[in-house]
Amino acid sequence: MRVASSGRLVREVGEFALIDQITRLVGSVASSRLRIGIGDDAAAWRPRPGHDVVITTDVLIERVHFRLDWTDWGSLGHKALAVNLSDLAAMGARPRLAFVDLGLRGSERDQEVLDLYRSARKLGQRFGLVIAGGDTTRAPNGVVIAVTVVGDVPKDGRPLLTRSAARPGDLIGVTGPLGLAAAGLRVLERGLKTLDGSPAMQEAYHRPQPRVREGLLLRRCGVRAAMDLSDGLLGDLPKICERSGVSAIVDLFRLPIPNAIKWGFSDWRDLALRGGDDYELLFTAPPHVFERVCRAFRRAGLRPPFRIGQIVEAGTEGPQVKLRNVLGKLEVVEPGGYTHFKV
Incomplete structure (x- = not known):
């Protein structure tokens, strides 16, 4: 029996409204060393002048973020670390250390757990990251994986990437295709494994590729x-x-949505634009900077980013996102993607 408490149900409040409440509560305590707090992909702490430490954390819970009858333990270890590396990539930081907290029923096999760590270690080694510790505990209701990643910033005088630095006139770019992971989840949910493009969709869902190099560039x-x-x-x-x-104005005809998604799903637009789990980088930049990015990506052997739209002044109605079709017609869209605690 639960102890009685006041307040509204979390599922009625909603994930992002709850985060706003938490931000107002804990964000009221200022620190000169906390450079970036709640509200971006990661936090930035400055222990001494000229040195920023970037920290992020994420949790994966069985039957919420994954199902063990759909995924193997190696893929699970890869994804648990990848989603955290993606947060650091979004800030333009270098990953250094990871700490893995693991909750287990006790009925798992030791080799399954080791497969999880082997896969996470392999991914981390690609970016010079070391798994430095963590915790294990009993979790009778299902597997829980909580990962914290610590990174730093090259001392080049350039600021971290943030969500608050977009300006009118910027172009909007993404580093890769949209919707593959959401389509992969749909494939698993509906048993559509013979669908054209199904292997790539499932791979994108199980093993997202964090764009760490792209973020640094x-x-x-x-x-x-x-x-x-x-x-x-x-x-x-x-x-x-x-x-x-x-x-923001997003050009529908510029969106990098694979044809397999358009052909395979009648609701392909919502699936690709609201489904989530892409773990590509979304960024804005002035046109001359965007061109510089494209050249730098090519020199590094990376696929240049896709230009998908532009940032404009917010009108009297406040910040909005509009979709523009090939004829130039604008459609205001309701913001919204994946969220926990859906009613």
């Missing part, structure tokens, strides 16, 4: 505004607009 090229796409384009772009006090 964005910051080095002079980009100021970015975040990772975890809640879908129409869930995350409004966050940049709100934090920056601007609006």
